[in-house]
Amino acid sequence: MNFCSHCGAADIAFRTPEGDSRERHVCANCNSIHYQNPKIVVGCIPVFEDKILLSKRDIQPRKGFWNIPAGFMENGETVEQGAIREVREETGAKVEIVRLFAIFNIVHVNQVYMIFLAKMSEPIFAAGDETSDVALFKLNEIPFSELAFESNKFVLNKYLEDSNLSSIHIGSYNHTF
Ligand SMILES: [Zn+2]
Incomplete structure (x- = not known):
């Protein structure tokens, strides 16, 4: 994932959000967590x-x-x-x-x-x-x-x-x- 689908920023980190147990794509600009599921x-x-x-x-x-x-x-x-x-x-x-x-x-x-x-x-x-x-x-x-x-x-x-x-x-x- 290169761009945030919520705000369009190109600043996506792959990290474990607080309270979560898995790494997710997280937008550093708007903090949206982009969950990927089956x-x-x-x-x-x-x-x-x-x-x-x-x-x-x-x-x-x-x-x-x-x-x-x-x-x-x-x-x-x-x-x-x-x-x-x-x-x-x-x-x-x-x-x-x-x-x-x-x-x-x-x-x-x-x-x-x-x-x-x-x-x-x-x-x-x-x-x-x-x-x-x-x-x-x-x-x-x-x-x-x-x-x-x-x-x-x-x-x-x-x-x-x-x-x-x-x-x-x-x-x-x-x-x-
Ligand atoms: Zn964003």
């Missing part, structure tokens, strides 16, 4: 009949690999609204949330993922701006060797195992390629 990523496993919908990434990292549709939550929306919006933006599909399915941390990039199960009422979808392809996969056709991230494998393996669809799966990942 970001929430929301997404869905969209389900249509006996198939799930995946999107192929058209952006780095892992361009050309299949992914569970997900993205950063926006201010002013709930996690469910964000997950529905991300599915629509990436895949063009309209979904209804069924329930929360998985929560996992990508610790080294400070992200918390919340993945929902969601129902598609119709098999209507199309690739969005950051997506080169979207497709429905039967459970025995999920492209495990072409998934973008280890965390995708974790979530989809849990989906295959979790026949009664009753638990929330929790994990932590460091994505290395």
